Every structure is written in C-alpha cells, then in structure tokens.
Amino acid sequence: MKCLYIPLLLILILSGCSAEWHLSKAVTKDPSILSTKTMTVMDTVVVEPIAVRDTVIISQVDTVEIIKDKFRVKIMRSYDTLIIDGGCDADTIIRTVSIEVPVVEYRENDAFFDKIYETSFYILIIGITVLTIRSAIRKHLG
Numbered sequence: 001m002k003c004l005y006i007p008l009l010l011i012l013i014l015s016g017c018s019a020e021w022h023l024s025k026a027v028t029k030d031p032s033i034l035s036t037k038t039m040t041v042m043d044t045v046v047v048e049p050i051a052v053r054d055t056v057i058i059s060q061v062d063t064v065e066i067i068k069d070k071f072r073v074k075i076m077r078s079y080d081t082l083i084i085d086g087g088c089d090a091d092t093i094i095r096t097v098s099i100e101v102p103v104v105e106y107r108e109n110d111a112f113f114d115k116i117y118e119t120s121f122y123i124l125i126i127g128i129t130v131l132t133i134r135s136a137i138r139k140h141l142g
Contacts, residue, residue, distance in 0.1 A: 006132055023104070036100045043095045051087035 027034050062077040073086035 006128070006135070009128065033105045035103055035105065037103045039099050039101055041097045041099060043097060045093040045095070047088070047091040047093065049087055049090045051085070 061079060064075040066073045070089045070091055071086070072089070073084070076083040076085070
C-alpha cells in the first residue's frame, strides 16, 4: 500500500505550474518587467519606369521637351515624322510604420527565500528517492 503513494507523490511534485502562470504572477508583482518597445519598420515600394511612344506624320524639323517632377515628354518633328517620347522615371516610395512590441525584462532574483525554496526542493527529491530505494530493498529482501 505504501508503494501506491510514492508514484502519486512523484506525479504531484513533477507536475508544476505552466510558464504562463509564472509570467502572470511575475507581472502582478512587478508590472514594469512587461514594457512595450516601439520599433520602426521601413517599407519600400519601387515604381518601375513607364515609357509611351507614338508617331504622327507632319513636315518640318523641331523638338520640344517638357519635364515636370518625374514625368517627361519629348516631341520631335523631323520633316514628315512626329515622334512623341514620354514616361515616368523610376521612383522609390518609403513608408515608415511604428509598431509597439511587448518586451519582457528578465531580472535574476537572489532572495533568501528563493534559495531556501530551491534547497528544500532538492532535499525533498533526494528524500523521495531514498524512500523509494529503501522500500524496494525491503520488498526484495523481506
């Protein structure tokens, strides 16, 4: 009957609390460990150049070029040919986006109580191991 309690006791000891529970307890004790950090992300869009060509037949020679911002139009007249060349130059659009990311700061806690708790846990594990071995030896011998 004694051997029935040992596995039950081991299951209770080894099934601890989840990391989520420990994090929530730590945040309730010190909310400053869960702070937000703003990160800047650069999003770049590159616009490819666009060119348009058309030809109209007219006489005489002349050239007209119009440039406004990134848009350009060039009209060339050579005797009976009219050449229209136009397009937009390549452009880069940069958009800056700010994103808040939660940051967990880890601080080592060397409190006296934590050391006692850790030591008592190891003593308990050693005690349970000794009792289990002792009970197995008694069962085997007697």
